[in-house]
Amino acid sequence: MTRPLAILFAWTMALGAALFLLAPLMVIAAASFSPTPVFDLPVGGASLRWYARIGQMDGFWPALSLSLQIAALSTALALALGTLAAIAIAQGRLPGAEAIGTFLVSPLMMPGLVLGIALLQYFRAMGFSAAWSALLLAHLVVTLPYVARTMIAGLSRFDFTLVEAARTLGCTYPGAILKVMVPALAPSFLTAGLFAFLASFDNYPVSIFLTDVRTKTLPIKMLQYIEEAPDPTLAALSTLILGATVILLVASDRLVGLHRMAGTGQ
Amino acid sequence: MSQEPIDAASHLVVRQASKRYGATTVLDRVDLAIRRGELVTLLGPSGCGKTTLLRLIAGLALPDAGTVAIAGRDVTRVPPHRRNVGVVFQNYALFPHLSVAGNVAFGLTVRRRPKADIARAVDKALALVHLDHLAARPISALSGGQQQRVALARALAVEPDVLLFDEALSALDRKLREEMQGEMRRILRDINATAIFVTHDQDEALTMSDRVAVMNGGRIEQLAEPRLIYQRPASLFTLNFVGLSTRISGTVVACDGGIVQVDTKVGRLAATGRFLAGSQVVVATRPEHLRPAAGATGNAVSGRVRAVVFQGSRSLVEVGAGGETLLAELPGQEAALLAPDAEIRLAWPVSETFAFPAPEMAA
Numbered sequence: 001m002t003r004p005l006a007i008l009f010a011w012t013m014a015l016g017a018a019l020f021l022l023a024p025l026m027v028i029a030a031a032s033f034s035p036t037p038v039f040d041l042p043v044g045g046a047s048l049r050w051y052a053r054i055g056q057m058d059g060f061w062p063a064l065s066l067s068l069q070i071a072a073l074s075t076a077l078a079l080a081l082g083t084l085a086a087i088a089i090a091q092g093r094l095p096g097a098e099a100i101g102t103f104l105v106s107p108l109m110m111p112g113l114v115l116g117i118a119l120l121q122y123f124r125a126m127g128f129s130a131a132w133s134a135l136l137l138a139h140l141v142v143t144l145p146y147v148a149r150t151m152i153a154g155l156s157r158f159d160f161t162l163v164e165a166a167r168t169l170g171c172t173y174p175g176a177i178l179k180v181m182v183p184a185l186a187p188s189f190l191t192a193g194l195f196a197f198l199a200s201f202d203n204y205p206v207s208i209f210l211t212d213v214r215t216k217t218l219p220i221k222m223l224q225y226i227e228e229a230p231d232p233t234l235a236a237l238s239t240l241i242l243g244a245t246v247i248l249l250v251a252s253d254r255l256v257g258l259h260r261m262a263g264t265g266q
Numbered sequence: 267m268s269q270e271p272i273d274a275a276s277h278l279v280v281r282q283a284s285k286r287y288g289a290t291t292v293l294d295r296v297d298l299a300i301r302r303g304e305l306v307t308l309l310g311p312s313g314c315g316k317t318t319l320l321r322l323i324a325g326l327a328l329p330d331a332g333t334v335a336i337a338g339r340d341v342t343r344v345p346p347h348r349r350n351v352g353v354v355f356q357n358y359a360l361f362p363h364l365s366v367a368g369n370v371a372f373g374l375t376v377r378r379r380p381k382a383d384i385a386r387a388v389d390k391a392l393a394l395v396h397l398d399h400l401a402a403r404p405i406s407a408l409s410g411g412q413q414q415r416v417a418l419a420r421a422l423a424v425e426p427d428v429l430l431f432d433e434a435l436s437a438l439d440r441k442l443r444e445e446m447q448g449e450m451r452r453i454l455r456d457i458n459a460t461a462i463f464v465t466h467d468q469d470e471a472l473t474m475s476d477r478v479a480v481m482n483g484g485r486i487e488q489l490a491e492p493r494l495i496y497q498r499p500a501s502l503f504t505l506n507f508v509g510l511s512t513r514i515s516g517t518v519v520a521c522d523g524g525i526v527q528v529d530t531k532v533g534r535l536a537a538t539g540r541f542l543a544g545s546q547v548v549v550a551t552r553p554e555h556l557r558p559a560a561g562a563t564g565n566a567v568s569g570r571v572r573a574v575v576f577q578g579s580r581s582l583v584e585v586g587a588g589g590e591t592l593l594a595e596l597p598g599q600e601a602a603l604l605a606p607d608a609e610i611r612l613a614w615p616v617s618e619t620f621a622f623p624a625p626e627m628a629a
Contacts, residue, residue: 159357159359161355161357161359162359162361164326164346164353164355164359165353165355165359165360165361166361166372166376167325167326167345167346167347168324168325168326168346168347168349168351168352168353169347169352169372169373169376169420169424170347170373170376170377170424171347171376172345172347173345175347175376179372179376180361183361183363184361184362184363186363
């Protein structure tokens, strides 16, 4: 008697938690179709007018372009640097490899605000004032831990004899890395890249300290809109970003399996 | 110790190769010369340097001193991808993202051979290991024995000058391993491959190779045909490591014409060898030479049966005598008559008795 009850309770809790997590997203998606210029559920009919207005928002395209640039570049750099660092750590011949690994991942555990202020002070002290480059460097700090963590985990299961086998079969060392290690680690690369990209794209607390009037990332621009003109355009934009993220996740799932990306199984 | 002269006909020549890792000397001035088409096994316990020697030949490690030459070319400083060696690794190291055919084709694709040539070479290599029907399979769908064959086919496909096997059969279970030993020997014979096996398994070494190099402490103790390694071990280490033996310590009392007389706890024994009177030696023989005998010539020792180990057609009889242990291998029906604790007199010929310098007591 108690067992079915416990199962029922567990299911209720799981469903409740999922609903609690998803409800705001559903509300924002619904509100984006609202025909009226207030954040409201579309009761008297749906409209796509707010979607049409996204592109006309003041400074939207530069902000989107900046966010995409920074996210793509910081992800690419983090993938290269993080993978190289992970190779050194996973091969285990480096003294203090474990400590270095923990250190690389540590920005994940630090509040973004602290990181932002610290970087601002640091760049100031260095006399480094180019907003774009400062943003890129800061986002590298944000994305590197995601890459390092995923790649260290992926590489710890990688058999380095494969690289030796490729070398004896005629590959140079860099060639062996490209032809054998990169394909074998493709799922890890995809996971690392996806998390890094998303972490950079929606980063607010670090970016806010490093932007200037002309250089604003999309999340910062969006917060500014909501202060100036809170109409459902933002809801429409959020829904689009949400949709793009879902498409990205589904595509990755098709490629390597989402359970592997979440790290919940082989 | 018993190095053969390095002749011009040698296909692979390692000369005075040394390798240290930190304070440990892994290889200590090793010489090795192998003829074209010869199968040689590096046999020894773990840590004896056999894998390191193999890696030096493959180019995966560099010697601190000494040279490696393959097919008349000094390759000591040549990176592995320009050595044209084939390596079969202990865990096979097959590429998980490629199919069976993709793995076998890998070396040829890297060499940018024409597609038709690659396809032909892959077919040939897979046919050789009897896996032509599995070419399209993913690696994960293969059994251990099949993976082993793919690894061999992949190494063969590039037509290497030397094939190297690093404990390549040790991951297989016993029955499959014995099957693969026979099959591998047949394949390597067919293509007249020059091959080096690394193993710690003496049966594998004795059945598969033309010659065996017994390694210990970074040196080659003996390099000889399997029969000689077993019948005429050059050192106490080889005697111990390969096969079973009876070993009795004693002191040389006389030496005459290559025969020494040794005083032991079980009486005076004669053995082949040359030592000064007074030397501490170990007298040894193989178990199949010991026979129950009344008053035979040669060496003879009386003792009591301690145990009879049934081994199918033959039995191993352990005899205690004066604190020493004698091992005799007897036919099943002879051994069946022996009761535990029974008195027995064992005799064996002097020509099959060897004397080795006693190991230093300070360990």
